[in-house]
Amino acid sequence: MKKNVINRRSKNLKKRFLWVRVTQLAFLVCLLSMAAISTDFGQVSMYTHHLSDFKLLYMLYIVFIVRGLGLMFVLQKSAAGLQKKTASRRPVIRGIVCELLLISILIFLAYKSF
Amino acid sequence: MIFLSLGLLVGFIGSLLGIGGGVVLVPYLHYVAGLTFREAIAVSLFAIVCTSLVASLKRMRESEMDFTSLPVFEISMLLGGLTGGYLGAFVSDFVLRIVFSVVLFFTATMMIFRGGLMIFFRPRKNKNRRNADNMTTKTAAVSVLLFFIGTIASMTGLGGGVLIVPTLVLVAGYSMRKASATSLYIMGVMAASALLSQWGSVELTMADFFLLLGGIFCGAPLGFSLADKVSALLLRRMFAVLLFFVSIKTIWQTLGQAL
Numbered sequence: 001m002k003k004n005v006i007n008r009r010s011k012n013l014k015k016r017f018l019w020v021r022v023t024q025l026a027f028l029v030c031l032l033s034m035a036a037i038s039t040d041f042g043q044v045s046m047y048t049h050h051l052s053d054f055k056l057l058y059m060l061y062i063v064f065i066v067r068g069l070g071l072m073f074v075l076q077k078s079a080a081g082l083q084k085k086t087a088s089r090r091p092v093i094r095g096i097v098c099e100l101l102l103i104s105i106l107i108f109l110a111y112k113s114f
Numbered sequence: 115m116i117f118l119s120l121g122l123l124v125g126f127i128g129s130l131l132g133i134g135g136g137v138v139l140v141p142y143l144h145y146v147a148g149l150t151f152r153e154a155i156a157v158s159l160f161a162i163v164c165t166s167l168v169a170s171l172k173r174m175r176e177s178e179m180d181f182t183s184l185p186v187f188e189i190s191m192l193l194g195g196l197t198g199g200y201l202g203a204f205v206s207d208f209v210l211r212i213v214f215s216v217v218l219f220f221t222a223t224m225m226i227f228r229g230g231l232m233i234f235f236r237p238r239k240n241k242n243r244r245n246a247d248n249m250t251t252k253t254a255a256v257s258v259l260l261f262f263i264g265t266i267a268s269m270t271g272l273g274g275g276v277l278i279v280p281t282l283v284l285v286a287g288y289s290m291r292k293a294s295a296t297s298l299y300i301m302g303v304m305a306a307s308a309l310l311s312q313w314g315s316v317e318l319t320m321a322d323f324f325l326l327l328g329g330i331f332c333g334a335p336l337g338f339s340l341a342d343k344v345s346a347l348l349l350r351r352m353f354a355v356l357l358f359f360v361s362i363k364t365i366w367q368t369l370g371q372a373l
Contacts, residue, residue: 027167060163060306067167068188074181091182094250098185102303105192109310 023067061110065103072099120147121329124161126336127353136162136272137221140214141360151211155202155271159305161330162271166302179295183253183286187300190257194264195304199311202269211368214270215361221276222357225350256286260300267301268308274301 075095124138136158143154202210259281267274275297282293 024167027164060310063167064303064306068185071181071184075185078181091250095182095185098189102185102189102192105189109196109307 018070020067020070022070023063026066027063061106065106065110068099068103068106072096072103075099117147117325118329121326121331122333122336123329124326125330125333136267136270137218137276137357140271141218141357141364145360145363151207151214152203155210156309157326158271159268159309161327162305163302163309164327164330166298166300166305179292179299180288183256184296184299186253186257187260187296188303190260191264191300191304192307194261195268195307196311197261198265198268198304199308201265202308203311205269208368208372210269211364213266214272215364215368217266217270217272218357218361218364221272222354222361224276225354225357252286256281259285264304268304274304 075092078092120142124142127138139158139161140151140154143149143157144151147154149157260278263274263277263281266272267277275294278297278301279290279293282288282296283290286293288296
């Protein structure tokens with residue numbers, strides 16, 4: 001009985017933070033691609049670069065947009081859960097609006113950079 | 115190899131003392147590795163992004179995060195990061211060094227005391243947490259403060275954790291654990307926006323850059339494993355003395371060059 005509860009809990013936690021895991025994976029891909037390009041795909045000849053010369057650095061925008069979308073998904077789910085309860089939905093809606101704004105700013109910045 | 119060992123040392127000290135990478139990284143890269151001040155700040159900002167993205171999951175699981183306020187704080191930090199990024203790239207080296215030294219001196223002072231900034235203020239017990247209006251006012255106040263913290267942090271390449279955590283505890287009424295997790299989560303977007311606004315124009319040798327990051331990621335678990343076995347407060351105080359020395363040296367050098 002206890003084991004079942006613990007298993008269910010850890011499954012819920014895994015589901016809840018799946019979006020953070022996805023973000024981490026995206027970041028790892030971004031980092032590895034940057035490393036691969038900077039080492040000329042294996043030939044260890046390193047150059048001095050401007051950080052902004054790396055278009056892949058702009059993948060950071062994508063990483064944060066993915067993270068933002070994940071958080072928005074979590075907030076949207078909790079907003080749907082609150083519909084039946086008496087608790088105020090105002091903070092959740094505020095959170096969703098702010099996250100949307102954040103994602104819009106990031107997309108605008110990414111567009112401007114490219 | 116120098117950069118790899120530097121990264122190992124920085125990751126080890128950072129996780130052992132529970133402080134962000136910036137405090138260790140910027141002085142070390144500038145004075146030991148011989149990077150210019152701006153290069154050191156750019157590397158530090160990238161390291162903050164890495165730490166925030168990699169370590170935040172562990173902290174988020176341990177503490178009950180308030181997801182509804184996170185986006186508001188993130189926007190403040192993003193705008194602060196952008197402002198600080200532009201300011202940092204356009205202000206003179208003199209101003210940058212002075213701001214860095216002052217922030218470093220403040221950080222060192224906070225490390226001397228057990229409770230950091232909290233010993234000067236008593237966190238108010240939040241009885242009516244459910245009052246939505248009260249929470250909105252608090253969130254707005256924290257957001258304004260976070261904007262300024264983000265500006266300073268992105269200018270100097272320091273994570274700002276030493277300022278963010280007390281702000282969240284004292285103004286928003288968060289617990290220490292929750293504040294620490296939130297701080298780790300929101301500082302990533304600040305560092306990324308600063309890096310992508312103007313600090314990206316800094317020139318770096320990418321090999322050194324990646325070796326350093328690799329070292330940080332390998333050194334951090336070593337520090338975490340040792341953290342429970344040694345007296346953290348004593349180590350923090352010893353390290354604070356070193357930071358005092360670095361900040362005074364930076365001010366001395368900067369004023370010496372200016373005069």
